[in-house]
Amino acid sequence: MLVDTGTEKFLWEYGINVENWGKPIQPEINFDGVFVSHAHLDHSGLLPQLYRQGYEGMFYCEPATLDLLSILLRDSLKLQKRECGNLDYFMDDVKHLERNTSFLKTGETQDFTLSNVSFHNAGHIPGSASTLLESRGKRVLFTGDIKFQGTQLMNGADTDFENIDVLISESTYSYTNHPDRKGIENALKKTVQETVYGGGVCLIPAFSVGRTQELLLILSDLGVPIYIDGMGVRATEAILRHPGSIKDYRRLSTAFSHAHKVTRGSERERIIEKPCAIITTAGMLNGGPIVSYISKLYDRQDCSLVMTGFQVPGTAGRNLLDTGKFVNGEIDVKPRMRMEFLDFSAHTDHDHLIEFYRKVRPKKIILVHGEKTEAFAEELKGMGFDAYAPKNGETLKIV
Ligand SMILES: [Zn+2]
Numbered sequence: 001m002l003v004d005t006g007t008e009k010f011l012w013e014y015g016i017n018v019e020n021w022g023k024p025i026q027p028e029i030n031f032d033g034v035f036v037s038h039a040h041l042d043h044s045g046l047l048p049q050l051y052r053q054g055y056e057g058m059f060y061c062e063p064a065t066l067d068l069l070s071i072l073l074r075d076s077l078k079l080q081k082r083e084c085g086n087l088d089y090f091m092d093d094v095k096h097l098e099r100n101t102s103f104l105k106t107g108e109t110q111d112f113t114l115s116n117v118s119f120h121n122a123g124h125i126p127g128s129a130s131t132l133l134e135s136r137g138k139r140v141l142f143t144g145d146i147k148f149q150g151t152q153l154m155n156g157a158d159t160d161f162e163n164i165d166v167l168i169s170e171s172t173y174s175y176t177n178h179p180d181r182k183g184i185e186n187a188l189k190k191t192v193q194e195t196v197y198g199g200g201v202c203l204i205p206a207f208s209v210g211r212t213q214e215l216l217l218i219l220s221d222l223g224v225p226i227y228i229d230g231m232g233v234r235a236t237e238a239i240l241r242h243p244g245s246i247k248d249y250r251r252l253s254t255a256f257s258h259a260h261k262v263t264r265g266s267e268r269e270r271i272i273e274k275p276c277a278i279i280t281t282a283g284m285l286n287g288g289p290i291v292s293y294i295s296k297l298y299d300r301q302d303c304s305l306v307m308t309g310f311q312v313p314g315t316a317g318r319n320l321l322d323t324g325k326f327v328n329g330e331i332d333v334k335p336r337m338r339m340e341f342l343d344f345s346a347h348t349d350h351d352h353l354i355e356f357y358r359k360v361r362p363k364k365i366i367l368v369h370g371e372k373t374e375a376f377a378e379e380l381k382g383m384g385f386d387a388y389a390p391k392n393g394e395t396l397k398i399v
């Protein structure tokens with residue numbers, strides 16, 4: 001999104017579609033600041049390209065966001081080199097971005113000529129922030145990816161906002177509600193215990209940022225051996241460098257110190273000889289250590305595989321859920337291991353979004369970051385809200 005106050009221009013988010021390398025509309029490089037709500041690449045994955053194209057200004061984010069983004073952008077660059085012919089940016093541009101970063105912690109405000117911008121806890125992943133812009137007497141709040149209910153890892157999002165003229169709201173799960181969190185936490189614990197006590201290995205593919213740490217906290221008091229493999233190790237180390245970005249630093253620090261970290265691929269053969277739980281990337285089974293674990297364990301009925309997040313159509317994870325077959329590169333198998341899907345979402349849902357709108361009472365709601373935004377706008381209008389779902393590239397005037 002490009003926000004133009006008449007005096008300043010700000011870019012809010014500049015991501016990529018991580019499944020197909022889809023890119024946003026390219027803005028003219030004449031803005032006064034770039035703000036990013038959190039480190040996930042759908043919000044930040046193309047930032048270095050701005051510097052490649054001549055942007056010399058500042059990039060504003062929460063301190064934990066830069067630490068996590070540095071890991072994710074380097075990994076994304078490696079993937080791009082492997083999968084795409086032409087690169088959108090190079091390592092020099094990542095370093096340029098890092099040098100031009102200005103930190104804005106949640107609760108802090110950055111002043112510009114005419115406007116000011118403040119960050120507020122969004123409860124989504126460590127470092128995630130909602131962005132409030134005040135300019136010419138108008139108050140525009142962008143939720144970013146948001147979760148209102150606290151989890152094991154995060155405190156719930158801030159909801160104390162008044163006199164909001166425009167609320168730009170994420171709407172990922174605007175069409176449904178998540179299952180009871182305690183219920184799925186217990187289901188995960190039960191599967192892990194049954195698998196490990198039955199002599200098997202429980203594989204838990206997970207995103208490295210946020211989900212890995214959440215699962216580690218849920219499983220930490222079970223007393224079973226837990227391994228973390230892949231990028232989740234470095235992501236957890238980065239999060240622990242920012243104690244204020246999570247609910248309980250001490251708990252995560254203890255759980256992480258008790259977990260075994262896999263540092264070399266050659267260790268994997270030995271690990272799976274004994275019963276254990278393994279939290280590893282990639283969350284949608286598209287690559288990473290999880291592929292090698294599945295290829296070794298798929299035929300063992302005493303083992304299990306628990307998918308813990310939304311599986312995007314076209315990914316190996318979605319294909320496995322839909323067809324029961326795991327296909328990745330040269331591997332094409334029908335696993336006999338126990339398989340489960342548990343929805344540990346880091347986003348809020350239909351009922352909690354509406355509860356938030358009823359509390360904040362914004363004059364206008366703009367719906368973004370969702371698949372069914374038009375239908376949700378219609379539903380909100382029926383409740384008396386002024387809601388709108390814009391198309392990509394559309395300009396809206398705030399009067
Ligand atoms: Zn996100």
Ligand SMILES: [Zn+2]
Nearest residue numbers: 040042043145
């Ligand atoms: Zn997102």
